[in-house]
Amino acid sequence: MKVKAFLAVLAASCCFIAGSFAQESNDELIERIKPVGSVNVAGAAPAGAVASGPRTGKEIYDGACTACHGVGVLGAPKLQNAADWQPRLDEKGFDQVWKNAISGINAMPAMGTCGDCTEDDIKAAIEYMIEGI
Ligand code: HEC
Known part of the structure; x- marks a missing residue:
């Protein structure tokens, strides 16, 4: 028991x-x-x-933009290169440059070929590309 x-x-x-x-x-x-x-x-x-x-600007740049903006394919302004970016920013202002990246300009494809990017993702990528210039 x-x-x-x-x-x-x-x-x-x-x-x-x-x-x-x-x-x-x-x-x-x-x-x-x-x-x-x-x-x-x-x-x-x-x-x-x-x-x-959320992805960082660098992650978006590395994924979608570096192919052209790394070495300046077809005249793309290069990463964090003041000589390439400053005249564009002075002439058009950040917002216009951002809009052009969204809709495309000349050889720059709309949204920089980033199919799953939002407009704010594009903004973050541009901010990364002009960081420190
Ligand atoms: C297929 C190549 C290519 C890719 C990929 C690309 N770009 Fe560009 N981009 C260009 C070229 C070329 C220009 C220069 C266009 C011009 O002013 O004639 C440019 C210009 C720009 C400009 C300046 C626009 C202006 O009004 O001066 C911005 C901002 C920009 N690209 C953002 C991006 C971003 C953000 C990405 C990635 C999400 C990206 N690009 C991917 C080719 C590319």
């Missing part, structure tokens, strides 16, 4: 412990998937994209 009772207590505590572990990992799982869910609800990320928060 005594052994049986002991086994019953053992079994109960075993399941209780296992149960609390299961509960804990569910909570952890919910915690882990939560940020992805909220980004998708906000529509900020394309379906299936990994939630990584």
